Amino acid sequence: MYAFDYRRPSALDEVVSLLGGLEEPKLLAGGQTLLPTLKQRLAQPGTLVDLAGIPGLADIAAEGGGVRIGAMATHARVATSDVVRAAIPALAELAAVIGDPAVRNRGTIGGSVANNDPTADYPAACLALGAMIVTTARRIPADEFFAGLFETALGEDEVIVAIEFPRPELAAYRKFRNPASRYAMAGVFVARTGEGVRVAVTGAGQSGVFRWGAAEAALTDDFTAAALESVPLDASDLMSDLHGGADYRAQLVKVMAKRAVEAAAR
Amino acid sequence: MNASTVTPIGAPVRRKEDKRFITGKGRYTDDLSRPGQAHAYFLRSPYAHARIRTIDTAAAAEMPGVVGVLTGRDLAQDGLGGLICGWMINSKDGSPMRAGAHPALAVDTVRYVGDHVAVVIAETLNLAKDAAAALAVEYEVLPAVPDLAVAQAQGAAQIHEAAPNNTVFEWELGDRAAVEAAFAQAAHVTEIDIVNNRLAPNPMEPRAAIGEYDAGDEAYTLWTTSQNPHVARLVLSAFVGLAPENKLRVIAPDVGGGFGSKIFIYAEETVCAWAAKKVGRPVKWTCERGEAFLCDAHGRDHVTKGRLALDAQGKILGFQVKTIANMGAYLSTFASCVPTYLYATLLSGQYAIPAIYCEVDAVYTNTAPVDAYRGAGRPEATFLVERIVDKAARELGIDPAEMRRRNFITAFPHQTPVIMCYDAGDYAASLDKALEMADYAGFPARRAEAERRGKLRGIGLSNYIEACGIAPSAAVGSLGAGVGLWESAEVRVNPTGNVEVLTGSHSHGQGHETTFAQLVSARLGIPIDQVTVIHGDTDKVQFGMGTYGSRSGAVGMSAIVKALDKVEAKAKKIAAHILEASEGDIEFKDGRFSVAGTDRGLAFAEVALNAYVAHKFPTSEIEPGLKEGAFYDPTNFTFPAGCHVCELEVDPETGTTEIVNWIAVDDFGTVINPMIVEGQVHGGIAQGVGQALMERVAYDGEGQLVTGSYMDYQMPRAEDFPAFKVGMTETRCPSNPLGMKGCGEAGAIAAPPAVINALADALGTQDISMPATPAKVWAIAQARVTRQAAE
Numbered sequence A: 001m002y003a004f005d006y007r008r009p010s011a012l013d014e015v016v017s018l019l020g021g022l023e024e025p026k027l028l029a030g031g032q033t034l035l036p037t038l039k040q041r042l043a044q045p046g047t048l049v050d051l052a053g054i055p056g057l058a059d060i061a062a063e064g065g066g067v068r069i070g071a072m073a074t075h076a077r078v079a080t081s082d083v084v085r086a087a088i089p090a091l092a093e094l095a096a097v098i099g100d101p102a103v104r105n106r107g108t109i110g111g112s113v114a115n116n117d118p119t120a121d122y123p124a125a126c127l128a129l130g131a132m133i134v135t136t137a138r139r140i141p142a143d144e145f146f147a148g149l150f151e152t153a154l155g156e157d158e159v160i161v162a163i164e165f166p167r168p169e170l171a172a173y174r175k176f177r178n179p180a181s182r183y184a185m186a187g188v189f190v191a192r193t194g195e196g197v198r199v200a201v202t203g204a205g206q207s208g209v210f211r212w213g214a215a216e217a218a219l220t221d222d223f224t225a226a227a228l229e230s231v232p233l234d235a236s237d238l239m240s241d242l243h244g245g246a247d248y249r250a251q252l253v254k255v256m257a258k259r260a261v262e263a264a265a266r
Numbered sequence B: 001m002n003a004s005t006v007t008p009i010g011a012p013v014r015r016k017e018d019k020r021f022i023t024g025k026g027r028y029t030d031d032l033s034r035p036g037q038a039h040a041y042f043l044r045s046p047y048a049h050a051r052i053r054t055i056d057t058a059a060a061a062e063m064p065g066v067v068g069v070l071t072g073r074d075l076a077q078d079g080l081g082g083l084i085c086g087w088m089i090n091s092k093d094g095s096p097m098r099a100g101a102h103p104a105l106a107v108d109t110v111r112y113v114g115d116h117v118a119v120v121i122a123e124t125l126n127l128a129k130d131a132a133a134a135l136a137v138e139y140e141v142l143p144a145v146p147d148l149a150v151a152q153a154q155g156a157a158q159i160h161e162a163a164p165n166n167t168v169f170e171w172e173l174g175d176r177a178a179v180e181a182a183f184a185q186a187a188h189v190t191e192i193d194i195v196n197n198r199l200a201p202n203p204m205e206p207r208a209a210i211g212e213y214d215a216g217d218e219a220y221t222l223w224t225t226s227q228n229p230h231v232a233r234l235v236l237s238a239f240v241g242l243a244p245e246n247k248l249r250v251i252a253p254d255v256g257g258g259f260g261s262k263i264f265i266y267a268e269e270t271v272c273a274w275a276a277k278k279v280g281r282p283v284k285w286t287c288e289r290g291e292a293f294l295c296d297a298h299g300r301d302h303v304t305k306g307r308l309a310l311d312a313q314g315k316i317l318g319f320q321v322k323t324i325a326n327m328g329a330y331l332s333t334f335a336s337c338v339p340t341y342l343y344a345t346l347l348s349g350q351y352a353i354p355a356i357y358c359e360v361d362a363v364y365t366n367t368a369p370v371d372a373y374r375g376a377g378r379p380e381a382t383f384l385v386e387r388i389v390d391k392a393a394r395e396l397g398i399d400p401a402e403m404r405r406r407n408f409i410t411a412f413p414h415q416t417p418v419i420m421c422y423d424a425g426d427y428a429a430s431l432d433k434a435l436e437m438a439d440y441a442g443f444p445a446r447r448a449e450a451e452r453r454g455k456l457r458g459i460g461l462s463n464y465i466e467a468c469g470i471a472p473s474a475a476v477g478s479l480g481a482g483v484g485l486w487e488s489a490e491v492r493v494n495p496t497g498n499v500e501v502l503t504g505s506h507s508h509g510q511g512h513e514t515t516f517a518q519l520v521s522a523r524l525g526i527p528i529d530q531v532t533v534i535h536g537d538t539d540k541v542q543f544g545m546g547t548y549g550s551r552s553g554a555v556g557m558s559a560i561v562k563a564l565d566k567v568e569a570k571a572k573k574i575a576a577h578i579l580e581a582s583e584g585d586i587e588f589k590d591g592r593f594s595v596a597g598t599d600r601g602l603a604f605a606e607v608a609l610n611a612y613v614a615h616k617f618p619t620s621e622i623e624p625g626l627k628e629g630a631f632y633d634p635t636n637f638t639f640p641a642g643c644h645v646c647e648l649e650v651d652p653e654t655g656t657t658e659i660v661n662w663i664a665v666d667d668f669g670t671v672i673n674p675m676i677v678e679g680q681v682h683g684g685i686a687q688g689v690g691q692a693l694m695e696r697v698a699y700d701g702e703g704q705l706v707t708g709s710y711m712d713y714q715m716p717r718a719e720d721f722p723a724f725k726v727g728m729t730e731t732r733c734p735s736n737p738l739g740m741k742g743c744g745e746a747g748a749i750a751a752p753p754a755v756i757n758a759l760a761d762a763l764g765t766q767d768i769s770m771p772a773t774p775a776k777v778w779a780i781a782q783a784r785v786t787r788q789a790a791e
């Protein structure tokens, strides 16, 4: 780890002004991604601006039928929140299969979404549920937020404050874990609303989380696992690595999608 | 069973050491700090093969907090020798193995990614890392040969001048002509190709070292994570030339697992000790997990072709084996004996095989050194034997259990064609018990039920045997070992009747502090908390060969028994004087010395006190005190054996394998503490399943390590397993006083073929390599569907 300064502001506007004024600042949330990076000397921020001191940033509240989850809410809190479990049980279930207990008790939804790891779980929920990413500057629809591997629409001095999830009629998430890391090797979030079905895939795409249009069309017509049987998925856009080729990932996406549909309809 | 009771042999006594470990009171090397210590950071090669043109240390030496920057030239200037391989293997033609030099810090060539280029010592680790970044090394990158398959090929880059064609030795064992004759009369020949995957050992505690030099005593102390501190001292003294043994103390405090990887004498530990004098400060180094993946000696990594000759009834007539063993870039401490005498000598398995011939080529590649890892050679042998026997059974249409039964050795002692003489065993007994516990007969119904759920269910057997308790010193000496493999013990009875046992074995997870104390408690009739076991310090324990190869019970405890025999004999003499009886009339039972046929007697503690006050016996005949030492040299290896059954289900949609049932029936001879033994079996199975389904060290074509962290290297987890069903059968080992065989490696040896045999059963193909990852299994399941559709 390289030396860095540390700040722990107590208000969001203070965070924003620190981000604007300091040399090489970096936000710190749960540190589950950032600290390993620092320990391996892969990043050299000047100052860590810790979000832990800001009141209310971890709150979870029912809102307009859906839920609003503060950026600093840990995965463990989302997994066990009565509000989330009542409104969108699939989201609580997703949070419960992130990493291990230590990661779930430190890692935050804001950090996960801001990081946009192509194998992270939350981005799939955000896309499939049509979430709204609320920042210190604006409200960004999930469809416009995720911009490729570890890339998002966030500006330099922009902080995620909360994520708002509308309540779907039916939803489920199914994840095939990478056997080593336990991140998603293929994670599929399926959600049905009055407007149709949305299917988001994480872990498999070469450029991160994506919506699987053909599956959405098929499921909007017929919300059954069988409807996915002959839906095409182009393997050439999928990742290949030590743990499996693109064809295998294509298979996993399809199987996870079917299982998610079955679970959602149950 | 608690601390204040006498603990009989066979009782599941709770581990004495666990309170310390579980409450964070353990003392591992990294927990220790020495006054004034500085921190070492090793600059490692980023290339698999390169010539070092220059190393400019000037800028690094000027960096803040730097205490010293040292390179291979400094080591050489101080006259220190390189690291050694302690087992000489001769090739078929009689020529000695061709080992390249292995300097602790590279002199002019680096040979694998992670090889040691220089050490930077600074006030803090962070400052050492900063300075290492300022080291200017000019490399001339050379072609690398990370791939075993092409390392011996014409034109392949040469890793060591001493080893043409990168070949260290071409060794053989057995009778080639007899095997050829067997094949000539065979009714059936089964062939198999096997890759035994390379594994990273992954003990929970990474390696660590603190070197210290006392300028007053002119003596070194090295605290280090070692399974055998005396061997480390011997090697550092006699071969590296650091200091004479009487000026070097090696302490291995609490050690958090080793699995073989902490047997070896590595560069970092050597350098820390040497550098402590150079920089005049204690020097500490703790391995980071990423460094462990790069530099801890890996395990396995064989490519093998096996051929089995059978008659029409499935009786094995002959067995022919050709193995290429990857040594990595240097020969590690015991690397040469692993694919030879620890491997080919077990190729008879549990079977009466009249003729065996095995050839092994040991080959250098530009990868991390490969050496012993839990089982060391025996898992490789067992995997080959149990896979080929299973395959043969299926080819001949014989039930795999029946196939094994037809070939079992049933009379003992049994001399195999590959050196080993099995002393005792009952292989049918463990097979029968395992089949019963597994409800083998009910398997077809379970398979049909699984099929209705869309799952492919399979069952697989593994009838393993291993040679433990290594071993008669003269025997291993005749096979090339550079050391004797006995063990020492000292039993010190204090005047108040409690006892310290000093042992040359080393506990790093095995629970010796409990098992050894349990033995002494049972023997002397004193509560277990009055027995303390001391190990791991060359200033306390006079000598020892350490712990590996499941030898601490069979060899280490046998030495304690010998010492206890002497203690008892002397105590009887003293008791006879006090009780005014003749020595022959003194009986020792339940902690009391009594005169036969009378009610006159003395408690053990009373005799102990008398031994030290020495008032009541003639010290001209009997020396005061009660302390005895013993060296025990075994007369044979021990031969634990057993039968494991794995039942699993494959999800053909995802390729996921779920182990649904595991039966382990082991014959370890006498069991001192069944709870600890079960724990050893559980851990072994987990590691064996790890090899079968999950683990593989992979390098890319340039020799870069691809699986350098847990993000890519999959370890087994508790949730990957059902509750294991562990059973025991028992045939006593006739060669040691307690009748023990050893249990530390059995699970890791037995498990891989049980899993792959079960997968072969589930998937209907023999073509399954380890690790059978979900992606691989899915592809096989896909091919099966296509094949069935075509049929």
Ligand SMILES: Cc1cc2nc3c(=O)[nH]c(=O)nc-3n(C[C@H](O)[C@H](O)[C@H](O)COP(=O)(O)OP(=O)(O)OC[C@H]3O[C@@H](n4cnc5c(N)ncnc54)[C@H](O)[C@@H]3O)c2cc1C
Residues within 6 Å of the ligand: A026, A027, A028, A029, A030, A031, A032, A033, A034, A035, A051, A071, A072, A097, A098, A099, A100, A103, A106, A107, A108, A109, A110, A111, A112, A114, A115, A117, A119, A120, A121, A122, A154, A158, A159, A160, A161, A181, A182, A183, A184
């Ligand atoms: C062993 C392990 C296993 C894991 N397994 C999984 C898994 O299975 N699935 C999964 O999805 N994830 C997994 N993770 C990642 C984990 O979920 C992280 O918690 C998450 O990716 C980052 O969240 P964090 O709160 O720790 O963020 P940090 O590490 O603190 O920050 C991550 C990045 O986000 C930025 N950031 C943080 N908060 C904000 C904000 N409010 N606004 C803008 N930028 C912000 C930081 O500056 C930094 O760049 C795993 C991590 C580990 C260590």
